Amino acid sequence: MTNFSASEFNLIWTEVRQYVFRHWNVGSGRKSAVSARDLLLMFFTSLKHCGTWDVVAAVFKQKPTTFEKRVMSFLIVLHPYLMRTFVTAVEQKWPMQALAESGHRFKNFPAAWYATDVTFQQTNVPAGAYAEKKLYYSGNHSLYGHKVEVSVVPNGFAIDCTKFYKGSVSDKTIFDENIDSHLANLAKRTGETTLEALEPGMEQWAVLADKCYQGIQHNVWAVLPLKKPVGGILTFAEQAKNDRIASDRVIVENYFGRLKTLWATCSKYVPLEPQKLRHCVPSVFDPDQRPCPSPSPACRRW
Known part of the structure; x- marks a missing residue:
């Protein structure tokens, strides 16, 4: 049960x-x-x-x-x-030093501390005027719904999650609105400055993200896949780099898959009614409009 x-x-x-x-x-x-x-x-x-x-x-x-x-x-x-x-205790338990000592750093980008991505949950079409309804529409998914951003470290634990956002809000905007949290998380702690990194001298760890996060590199050290140029193609080396990023980033995709497989309310359609937004709570969102990803790592669904 x-x-x-x-x-x-x-x-x-x-x-x-x-x-x-x-x-x-x-x-x-x-x-x-x-x-x-x-x-x-x-x-x-x-x-x-x-x-x-x-x-x-x-x-x-x-x-x-x-x-x-x-x-x-x-x-x-x-x-x-x-x-x-x-969640918070896990973030404190697994700093980069602990991940390095346990052999859990990312294979291709060992200077990255976590991978960040957004998960989407569908709702029904909201009632009201079009101007209000379109705020919940995600052009990427072609559905109405909510988004939540989650950050996952290489050993599979979620160490941060945001409040929910309406479907029309871009992934980069969600990241930018939580930039203070990311800056605090990615800053190197005492004793971590001597750890091997891709770029020695950096004062923060990197974050792995998808193509839709283009621009966050101006605020944090971000490892992002390259976009195909207009009318052109990626070189073999550029495509190989994208493949390496995707190989490391799969940890956050696997996390979302595990969450939605184990807990039906994270994958099912959620009714969106003006007076019943709290129906979302037992699915992806908690009372403060945050997901609670903690129960999933040790669970089995039957």
């Missing part, structure tokens, strides 16, 4: 239990009749199977509105801890 074996689920519950007991179902007001451990099970089941709330609510024999309210209130409480423990 949850992508986790019983022992794995118990390990997760042991990890979050103390935080949940301190922050959930406390204070004045009506208390939830469902235990925190059961709600954790409902939460993971929703992530794995939930296309609409009534589908998963029926499994637990609850009314859809009640089930949605319970799961969402639990997620809002749990989210800060999940982000801090399974």
Whole structure:
């Protein structure tokens, strides 16, 4: 039901239990009749199977509105801890020094710390005027939806993710709006300046990105594939370089594929209704409009 074996689920519950007991179902007001451990099970089941709330609510024999309210209130409480423990902590655990010592640097571009890309999730056509609807339309995908940018290190862990953006926002714009985070992440830390790099003397590590990120090299050290010139073709050497970049960048594509395979709500069509944007939360987006990629590395979907 949850992508986790019983022992794995118990390990997760042991990890979050103390935080949940301190922050959930406390204070004045009506208390939830469902235990925190059961709600954790409902939460993971929703992530794995939930296309609409009534589908998963029926499994637990609850009314859809009640089930949605319970799961969402639990997620809002749990989210800060999940982000801090399974995303921020991972970024601190795997600096370039640790990746180098464990042999997990990129094969072709060892000076790159992470690969960055955007994932897209389709929604229905928004209601309203055309000027409002077109903001959600992605010309690249020819669909309406949302985008989220994620950065993945060579060993497969996501170390950063952004809030969601409307489909019409370009990938480069998303990167530029989060430039402060990238500058902080890519800056070399104490002791890392002696590590072998492609260009000695650089004060930051590189980021691997796709062709649509042309221009970010003015702010960060970026490794970007070359675009074919108008009316021309790439040379053999240029195409070979693009292939090497793609070979290293596949780590972030594999991450998105794993995320969408394990958790149905990351790949299913998400309804976009003016009063129900929070239906997006149990899929790709969290209460603060960020994806929560942390549960995926150890999971199996059946």
